[in-house]
Amino acid sequence: MNSAHWFWHWLLGIAAIAFFGMLMAAIEQRDEARRLAKPVIDMNGTTIVVSCPKPATPTAASPAPRQERFIL
Helix, strand or coil, X not given: CCHHHHHHHHHHHHHHHHHHHHHHHHHHHHHXXXXXXXXXXXXXXXXXXXXXXXXXXXXXXXXXXXXXXXXX
């Protein structure tokens, strides 16, 4: 095996490791955005207020409007 073979072996190995790192970072960012987007339910007397905070990712959809429900 010549040096060109090992050069490409090394180059593709580095590219695979870099791709794997970027993939793991993207998955972590997605999971964090999902965790932050969970709705918050507050109960104040006979009123339930449900709000959904906006995730910190720039491509996230706008948050749902604040909804109040009155319970008798």
